Amino acid sequence: MPRVVPPVTDERTALTAYLAHQRRALRVTAYGLTEEQARMAASPSELSIGGLIKHAARCEGFWTDLILQRGGTQRETDESDTDEFQLAPDETLAEVLAAHAAAAERTDAVISSIPDLGQAVPVPQGAPWIPAEVKEWSIRWVLLHLIQETARHGGHADVIREGIDGATFDPLLAAAEAWPDPWVRPWEPAPPSVG
Template sequence: MPGFAPPVADERSALTAYLAHQRRALQVTAHGLTDAQARLTPSAGELSIGGLIKHAARCETFWTGLVLQEQRGPQRQADESDADEFRLGPDETLAEVLAAYAEAAARTDAVIAGIPDLGQAVPVPQGLPWFPAEVGAWSVRWVLLHLIEETARHGGHADVIRESVDGATLYPLLAAAEAWPDPWFRPWEPASASAAGR
């Protein structure tokens, strides 16, 4: 992924390209991390990179389900707390949540590709305080914009967390993950590899 979204020809390609770009930026914050590092919560809150990716996958699954009218509101297991959605559990791996995110993203992309009109109505779940009671429906277009917003917000969280874990930032991580040529960005290396190269 280059540092910018690709050129776009129309509204649909703009929305899907920017969503894909934000997804990739979130995913790359996990590049080179161990499961233990992906569980770290080095900021004042309880967010971890693994937990943010897990949440982003659930977010896409939720909103795609609303678009398809498969569900009417947030779904949660009886024994699951709000914090669990943002935490990489001891029995979960980073590879698993990255795979779940890729699967959720592919499903979203397939669903959006099959909808001819981005103005198609998406019913607003009722009875939940964070959804506006006076709005009966959003559009698929609105859902895509919201997914871009949500993914970008959590990508920013993940940037801060990753820098707190080992000092890595987005462009050196992208350079490492995608083998960008020097000299613009020195690709990120694990601390032990950096020390060995000196």
């Protein structure tokens, strides 16, 4: 994945390219983590990298279900729903990464099948973070919301990862993508401590 989104030629390509880029940026924060590290909260909150990836997958599933008008199978959570942002004891990092990839693939397939980004998407009512007067959003709005959500939680994951082992985005990306670029030294795990 390039460090920046490649040039785009139209709105649909721009929205889907930026969403794909933000997804990859979130996923790269998990590169090289152990199961224990994927569960770590490196701040006073309960957020973990594994939990953030799990939440991003569920968020995409929720909005894709709304686009397909299959409401009720999932719900979008707010920041106070801490179980959404943590790995359960029986969940693994590999499982949430696979769920995230599957949710992304499903979203991409649904979006590619819709010719009009202005198509209405019904808005679930009753959540305090959704304005009561809003009854529908567009596919365009949903894509922008997914980009915003993914980028926001990618930022959380960046901070958490740096707190875990000092790793930052560019070296992680260089390691994950095996960049030959001499300008970025790829991340390497710290040698095991002796004693």
